[in-house]
Amino acid sequence: MLKNKLSRYFVLLGICTFLAIFFFVVQQSYNNLMKASNEAKNSPLIRSVSPNLNIEVLDEIEKRTETNL
Amino acid sequence: MKFNLDLVKISSRVTPLLMYLEKKREDQKIARYVEIGSTFFLISFFILFAIKPTFLTISSLLGDIKSKEILTKQLKSKINDVIVAQDIFSQAQERYALVESSLPINPRFFQANSQIINVAAKNTIALAGADYSIKDSNYFSTSINTITSYQSAVGFISEILQNRRLIDLNGFSFSINEDIPNQININLPLKIYFWKDDAKK
Numbered sequence: 001m002l003k004n005k006l007s008r009y010f011v012l013l014g015i016c017t018f019l020a021i022f023f024f025v026v027q028q029s030y031n032n033l034m035k036a037s038n039e040a041k042n043s044p045l046i047r048s049v050s051p052n053l054n055i056e057v058l059d060e061i062e063k064r065t066e067t068n069l
Numbered sequence: 070m071k072f073n074l075d076l077v078k079i080s081s082r083v084t085p086l087l088m089y090l091e092k093k094r095e096d097q098k099i100a101r102y103v104e105i106g107s108t109f110f111l112i113s114f115f116i117l118f119a120i121k122p123t124f125l126t127i128s129s130l131l132g133d134i135k136s137k138e139i140l141t142k143q144l145k146s147k148i149n150d151v152i153v154a155q156d157i158f159s160q161a162q163e164r165y166a167l168v169e170s171s172l173p174i175n176p177r178f179f180q181a182n183s184q185i186i187n188v189a190a191k192n193t194i195a196l197a198g199a200d201y202s203i204k205d206s207n208y209f210s211t212s213i214n215t216i217t218s219y220q221s222a223v224g225f226i227s228e229i230l231q232n233r234r235l236i237d238l239n240g241f242s243f244s245i246n247e248d249i250p251n252q253i254n255i256n257l258p259l260k261i262y263f264w265k266d267d268a269k270k
Contacts, residue, residue, distance in 0.1 A: 004095065007102035014109030021113045025121045029128035036132030037139060046143035051153035058164050061171045066233040067184040067191075 171233050174264045176209050181261045184234055185213070192224040193217070207265040208237070213257040216246050222255045235262040 203209035
């Protein structure tokens with residue numbers, strides 16, 4: 001009877017170990033997958049450059065008179 | 070009576086056999102459980118030492134591919150932005166002298182001083198001199214205190230504010246001169262800006 005009980009626990013322990021290791025591997029794999037893309041998103045290389053320059057201000061400066069030295 | 074005796078005999082022979090069979094069945098059940106448990110442990114072992122490294126490598130590679138795709142996409146748009154910025158910058162560079170005359174890269178006291186003196190001369194304002202003070206900022210300041218007519222003062226202020234070199238007049242004060250008729254005391258604090266290149270490289 002005791003042997004029977006122990007063998008049932010043995011099966012339960014096997015299933016739990018299997019599930020724990022399975023989820024551990026899945027989680028590690030997912031982390032590896034996401035880590036690289038997160039690093040890429042935060043990379044300083046992809047910091048955007050704004051090409052907008054207010055050129056009109058130059059016309060405004062031109063309109064002003066320059067006092068001759 | 071004899072029949073009953075035979076039954077007891079048979080029963081006493083069969084009982085140990087049944088018990089033996091029962092035990093055998095129990096042992097078989099335990100063996101099956103142990104077999105299933107061992108299978109799970111073996112699969113776990115296999116996952117841990119064979120599948121895990123493979124999966125980690127595959128996921129790393131997939132992540133790398135994905136990140137490279139993101140980088141390529143973002144860098145393409147960045148390159149396009151840089152090209153547009155270059156075009157606009159070359160347009161601004163053609164007019165660099167204009168920018169330089171308005172906001173020079175160093176204080177250029179002489180230019181500022183000459184311009185203020187010229188504007189004052191145009192408006193018949195006599196300047197005795199001006200003190201310049203520079204602090205750790207993108208402008209230096211001076212203050213003009215003199216006696217002149219109201220029209221000249223207004224003309225001077227108007228020209229100073231329309232001057233190409235960026236000069237800021239932050240408040241001014243007029244007061245009637247009691248010694249000379251039709252003359253006023255003026256006090257003009259001026260801020261003359263320049264481009265201080267302290268941007269982080």
